[in-house]
Amino acid sequence: MKIRRFFAKDMRTALSQVSAELGSEAAILSSNKVSGGVEVVAATDYEEALEHSRQPLSSTRGSASQTTGQSTEQSTGAAQNQSAHNRLSNNSLSQNPIHNQTSVHQGTAEQHGLNRQSDLYNPLQDDSSAASTLANATTNHLKRFLNKQSAGAKQRVTPEPSYSESEQTNVKSMPQAPIPEQQQSFPNIEWSQEPTLVAMREELNLLRNLLEEQVSQIAWDKQSQASPVKVALTREFKRMGLNESIYNDIFAQCENERDYECAWQKALALLSKKVMVGEDEILTRGGVVAFVGPTGVGKTTTLAKIAAKQVVKHGADSVAMITTDNFRIAAHEQIRTFGRILQVPVRMVDDEQSLRDALNHFADKKLVLIDTAGMSQHDERMNQLMQCLAHDNINIQHYLVLSATSQSSVLKDAIKLFSPLQLSGCMITKLDEAASLGEVISTIIEHQLNVIYTTDGQRVPEDIRVARAHHLVSKMVWLTRNRQQTEQLATGTH
Ligand SMILES: Nc1nc2c(ncn2[C@@H]2O[C@H](COP(=O)(O)OP(=O)(O)OP(=O)(O)O)[C@@H](O)[C@H]2O)c(=O)[nH]1
Numbered sequence: 187m188k189i190r191r192f193f194a195k196d197m198r199t200a201l202s203q204v205s206a207e208l209g210s211e212a213a214i215l216s217s218n219k220v221s222g223g224v225e226v227v228a229a230t231d232y233e234e235a236l237e238h239s240r241q242p243l244s245s246t247r248g249s250a251s252q253t254t255g256q257s258t259e260q261s262t263g264a265a266q267n268q269s270a271h272n273r274l275s276n277n278s279l280s281q282n283p284i285h286n287q288t289s290v291h292q293g294t295a296e297q298h299g300l301n302r303q304s305d306l307y308n309p310l311q312d313d314s315s316a317a318s319t320l321a322n323a324t325t326n327h328l329k330r331f332l333n334k335q336s337a338g339a340k341q342r343v344t345p346e347p348s349y350s351e352s353e354q355t356n357v358k359s360m361p362q363a364p365i366p367e368q369q370q371s372f373p374n375i376e377w378s379q380e381p382t383l384v385a386m387r388e389e390l391n392l393l394r395n396l397l398e399e400q401v402s403q404i405a406w407d408k409q410s411q412a413s414p415v416k417v418a419l420t421r422e423f424k425r426m427g428l429n430e431s432i433y434n435d436i437f438a439q440c441e442n443e444r445d446y447e448c449a450w451q452k453a454l455a456l457l458s459k460k461v462m463v464g465e466d467e468i469l470t471r472g473g474v475v476a477f478v479g480p481t482g483v484g485k486t487t488t489l490a491k492i493a494a495k496q497v498v499k500h501g502a503d504s505v506a507m508i509t510t511d512n513f514r515i516a517a518h519e520q521i522r523t524f525g526r527i528l529q530v531p532v533r534m535v536d537d538e539q540s541l542r543d544a545l546n547h548f549a550d551k552k553l554v555l556i557d558t559a560g561m562s563q564h565d566e567r568m569n570q571l572m573q574c575l576a577h578d579n580i581n582i583q584h585y586l587v588l589s590a591t592s593q594s595s596v597l598k599d600a601i602k603l604f605s606p607l608q609l610s611g612c613m614i615t616k617l618d619e620a621a622s623l624g625e626v627i628s629t630i631i632e633h634q635l636n637v638i639y640t641t642d643g644q645r646v647p648e649d650i651r652v653a654r655a656h657h658l659v660s661k662m663v664w665l666t667r668n669r670q671q672t673e674q675l676a677t678g679t680h
């Protein structure tokens with residue numbers, strides 16, 4: 187496209203100049219009244235340039251008209267005919283520059299929808315009104331052109347919700363018009379990704395989160411208002427892994443304390459009271475004592491620790507060891523080794539009769555310790571063991587060995603499995619390996635089990651001690667604080 191600016195004393199002269207210099211195909215882009223005359227901006231090849239810039243839109247329209255049917259095809263055809271007619275009339279009037287110019291403009295205007303009389307240049311009007319009409323027409327024309335362009339772009343982005351399925355099928359089955367480059371770059375938009383819906387969904391999610399937070403804040407505030415001390419205690423006890431069922435009545439006795447530290451100390455003291463502990467009854471009373479419990483919790487090791495203590499306290503003659511663990515050679519060897527080191531006799535039994543015989547054999551011993559194989563409730567040898575141990579006329583005290591590292595469900599299962607043996611109490615092993623004691627303490631309180639010993643290492647006989655409630659509770663607090671500090675250090679919030 188070639189654009190030129192012309193200056194003349196009036197519009198008529200200016201148009202003559204345009205026609206003379208740019209030829210009959212020139213188009214007036216703008217005209218202004220300036221001091222001493224008029225200024226006209228004209229261009230050649232304007233139509234081609236315009237057609238070229240309209241090309242993607244026309245292609246889109248072409249494909250759209252195919253889908254909408256015959257009437258659009260007819261109107262497009264009519265427009266083409268009109269355009270051809272305009273060119274013919276331009277040629278026939280090429281001798282007269284004024285007519286020529288009028289036709290040029292008229293053709294362009296009609297092609298782009300400027301059909302109103304007021305939009306067209308009329309050479310019979312005076313120069314100034316002609317110039318302003320021409321300027322308005324050009325501006326309006328450009329505005330409409332740009333509007334159409336942006337409307338076309340919008341049409342391409344927005345999916346067509348009104349398409350019925352059959353219409354969509356028809357569209358698909360039709361020969362596809364070449365897709366303009368601009369259109370190809372748009373992603374295939376699905377309904378679920380419709381931007382407005384996505385934005386609304388996100389907005390709703392935000393509102394829901396806000397609402398939930400507000401409601402929980404209100405609940406928390408209410409609780410805090412009721413008793414800030416109780417709220418703080420609840421948070422700490424939960425952190426220690428204790429069950430709610432065991433501390434509700436404790437807090438009822440502490441919530442009137444003004445000072446949190448006093449309430450905290452009082453709550454811990456009350457908790458300690460709930461932990462039932464025995465005396466060093468095995469060593470003081472003696473008798474026949476069996477160690478039962480899940481696999482690998484430390485039954486044999488704990489038995490050896492107690493046997494060693496008995497040896498130290500009352501001599502090697504006062505104690506004997508029996509094992510029902512005759513399935514595994516290693517287990518058998520383990521207890522025999524302990525016997526050899528401690529110079530304590532060991533017998534292996536496999537049924538009720540052999541147990542009776544062994545007990546008769548060790549009748550002169552102050553303490554007889556029975557080791558059992560750890561097994562699950564699904565093990566068929568479990569019944570055999572139970573029959574062997576649970577006899578009215580054999581006086582055996584059964585102690586359940588529990589590991590502090592076990593989950594509360596494992597602890598509860600073990601208690602349920604061995605409670606038919608009328609447990610005299612329990613021993614808690616592996617305190618040194620536990621990350622938290624809340625679960626084991628909650629479980630023994632709930633089942634009202636007497637804790638006799640606790641162990642905190644593998645060394646025989648050093649790593650065993652008579653259970654003390656305050657020791658268990660303070661260890662639980664220490665473990666929790668320690669874990670918190672480690673977490674804070676790890677997250678950098680210390
Ligand atoms: N850290 C630590 N390890 C322990 C403790 N008590 C026992 N152990 C170790 O736990 C492992 C299993 O101990 P055992 O005494 O064989 O356990 P058990 O219950 O007799 O095992 P089964 O006879 O197979 O059911 C051994 O490696 C012990 O050294 C303890 O208090 N702390």
Ligand SMILES: [Mg+2]
Nearest residue numbers: 485486517558
């Ligand atoms: Mg064992």
